Amino acid sequence: MNNKLFDSLRGKLVVSCQAEEGSPFNTPEGVSAFAQSAVRGGAAGIRTCGIEKTACIVKNVTVPVIGLTKAYFPDGTVCITGAFEDVEQLVKAGASIVAVDGTSRARAGGLGGADYIRAIKQRHNIIIMADIATPEEALACHEAGADCVSTTLCGYTPDTLAFARGNRPAFDMLDKCLQVLPRDYPVFAEGRFNTPTDAQKAVELGAWAVVVGSAITRPHLITQWFVDAINEKGKDDGK
Numbered sequence: 001m002n003n004k005l006f007d008s009l010r011g012k013l014v015v016s017c018q019a020e021e022g023s024p025f026n027t028p029e030g031v032s033a034f035a036q037s038a039v040r041g042g043a044a045g046i047r048t049c050g051i052e053k054t055a056c057i058v059k060n061v062t063v064p065v066i067g068l069t070k071a072y073f074p075d076g077t078v079c080i081t082g083a084f085e086d087v088e089q090l091v092k093a094g095a096s097i098v099a100v101d102g103t104s105r106a107r108a109g110g111l112g113g114a115d116y117i118r119a120i121k122q123r124h125n126i127i128i129m130a131d132i133a134t135p136e137e138a139l140a141c142h143e144a145g146a147d148c149v150s151t152t153l154c155g156y157t158p159d160t161l162a163f164a165r166g167n168r169p170a171f172d173m174l175d176k177c178l179q180v181l182p183r184d185y186p187v188f189a190e191g192r193f194n195t196p197t198d199a200q201k202a203v204e205l206g207a208w209a210v211v212v213g214s215a216i217t218r219p220h221l222i223t224q225w226f227v228d229a230i231n232e233k234g235k236d237d238g239k
């Protein structure tokens, strides 16, 4: 583990700056503008998806950048940086940390998350964040050599979909991860931490840092939350 890097993130906010097809921000420059704004606001780190976007953000900010790529399993659920080539490309792009899928699902080559991380660590001296969905996966990834874990995928794997209902963070799962892992091992809170109060609570529980994406960098979703709330109110008033 790189102590200086992890110390710089401890107790801090990491902003995930990602954009998907259809978003006007879906360019390296678009996500980079979000990253620069996030740093102005006090973000201690940036997380982003895509090799070019990682390279562009690295050029434009001085804080550590967590890079990843996304692909999909045959059932449509997301896989975070599931290929060795992508890990290498993200490092070349300047990522300080590479986020990889630490779930137990078998990816190309048949490896589950922990074995995949073990193989990456055997090949390269790279700082790895394991994106996990359960405390068991968190422990397995730690034992496999991951430098930190993040609760990113809780709510997005076939067995944990129920956690995403209600669009609330999985506080209990975060707490269980903190309990099974050694004290002072970095556990990042990520996934639906949509309010400052939720982010604060995660740090109070013992999360190393909190990663916030949608509530800061997906304006179409934030807009939708407001629109839905107003429509619900309208229904209550019989409008």
Ligand SMILES: CC(=O)N[C@H](C=O)[C@@H](O)[C@H](O)[C@H](O)COP(=O)(O)O
Residues within 6 Å of the ligand: 016, 018, 049, 068, 078, 152, 153, 156, 190, 191, 192, 193, 194, 211, 212, 213, 214, 215
């Ligand atoms: C499941 C998945 O693909 N998560 C992605 C991981 O990089 C991102 O789309 C999320 O925005 C990020 O994890 C932050 O979470 P939230 O946007 O809920 O603050």
